[in-house]
Amino acid sequence: MKKLKIAVLPGDGIGPEIIEQGLKITMAICKKFDYELSYEYGIVGACAIDAVGEPYPKKTHDLCMDSDAVLFGAIGDPKYDNNPSAKVRPEQGLLKMRKDLGLYANIRPVTTFQSLIHKSPLRADLVDGADFMCIRELTGGMYFGRPQGRSEDGNTAYDTCVYTREEVERILHLAYKYAAKRNKKVTIVDKANVLATSRLWRQIGQEIAPQYPDIETEFMFVDNAAMRIIQWPKSFDVLVTENLFGDILTDEASVITGSLGMLPSASIGIHTSVFEPIHGSYPQAAGKNIANPLATILSAALMFEYAFGMMNEGALIREAVAASMEAGIVTEDIANNGKAYSTTEVGEWIVNYIVNK
Ligand code: IPM
Ligand code: MN
Numbered sequence: 001m002k003k004l005k006i007a008v009l010p011g012d013g014i015g016p017e018i019i020e021q022g023l024k025i026t027m028a029i030c031k032k033f034d035y036e037l038s039y040e041y042g043i044v045g046a047c048a049i050d051a052v053g054e055p056y057p058k059k060t061h062d063l064c065m066d067s068d069a070v071l072f073g074a075i076g077d078p079k080y081d082n083n084p085s086a087k088v089r090p091e092q093g094l095l096k097m098r099k100d101l102g103l104y105a106n107i108r109p110v111t112t113f114q115s116l117i118h119k120s121p122l123r124a125d126l127v128d129g130a131d132f133m134c135i136r137e138l139t140g141g142m143y144f145g146r147p148q149g150r151s152e153d154g155n156t157a158y159d160t161c162v163y164t165r166e167e168v169e170r171i172l173h174l175a176y177k178y179a180a181k182r183n184k185k186v187t188i189v190d191k192a193n194v195l196a197t198s199r200l201w202r203q204i205g206q207e208i209a210p211q212y213p214d215i216e217t218e219f220m221f222v223d224n225a226a227m228r229i230i231q232w233p234k235s236f237d238v239l240v241t242e243n244l245f246g247d248i249l250t251d252e253a254s255v256i257t258g259s260l261g262m263l264p265s266a267s268i269g270i271h272t273s274v275f276e277p278i279h280g281s282y283p284q285a286a287g288k289n290i291a292n293p294l295a296t297i298l299s300a301a302l303m304f305e306y307a308f309g310m311m312n313e314g315a316l317i318r319e320a321v322a323a324s325m326e327a328g329i330v331t332e333d334i335a336n337n338g339k340a341y342s343t344t345e346v347g348e349w350i351v352n353y354i355v356n357k
Helices: 015-033 046-052 058-065 090-101 114-119 165-181 196-211 222-231 243-256 294-307 311-326 343-356
Strands: 003-011 036-041 069-074 103-111 131-137 185-190 216-221 238-241 264-269 273-277
Touching: 003 015, 003 058, 015 036, 015 069, 015 294, 015 311, 015 343, 046 090, 058 090, 069 294, 090 103, 103 165, 103 243, 103 294, 131 165, 131 243, 165 185, 165 196, 165 238, 185 196, 185 222, 185 243, 196 216, 216 222, 222 238, 222 243, 238 243, 264 294, 273 294, 294 311, 294 343, 311 343
Parallel strands: 003 036, 003 069, 069 273, 131 238, 185 216, 185 238
Antiparallel strands: 103 131, 103 264, 264 273
């Protein structure tokens, strides 16, 4: 019997509630396909600061390193957001986790759901059928470049953006690998008209592109890309970019489909990979059993596909999610004038679908 070992990190806010559903679905799939699942919980984020004084404790890191995949909820707590002088912050835990696990590529598929298109801030004809994948470099660039800090008098601050050839090559090859399985187009987003790091990205992109003659390569400045995402989202297939640009563009890309509560993500790592919904910890809804668990459940689908190469298992989860939406078994954020169901009811319905399929 195949054994799967996962680390479960619920995190803060609605994290524990949505993760519980993601885990239930993971268990149902393992039972159905006859895999032996073992899982263990770890703490991360504000709850870890409260418990042990640091947001990504070594114990959690060891657990992740020792697991085949990590299912992650969300981190963040309002008590830190408006306190720029807090010494330890939940976000530091996330950055440390990315660096220590070598999570170099954050993948966010942007897909439309027919029943949610009316929620898009864009005209329906612009988003209907949009389907692309953002790949954000996650362990380099300005987020991690040193030096970073303040001058002695405190009146000057600086960040440093650093990229090495190895980092850029690794992520561009990954982008081409995914594009080969999709619609065979890669858009490399940079700011090569201003930044040295971007010129390195573009140079390496020009070197690598001819190695993939079946795939169209497009270079685009980030300001132009920000515009194109809202003007013509259907023109993208795989969009790849550096860390900070990717942070900004993926938030933009995630809302155009009107389904923020539906979008999963995968962070591909050297040591292990992490699967999490892209929405945040939504503290206002915490503990109310109203949060939409579908992005987490779809993250579990990505986990089966990306971490374990189990495509049928991922497909069954997706089918179950689509069925729950068709049946109107959804939380209040996406209920179309119909009855809204609780987080746990949606999770249970999907488990039943999988069990009875
Ligand atoms: C994200 C988040 C993080 C980031 C924050 C919480 C540090 O915005 O995952 O996109 O900026 O990377
Ligand atoms: Mn972000």
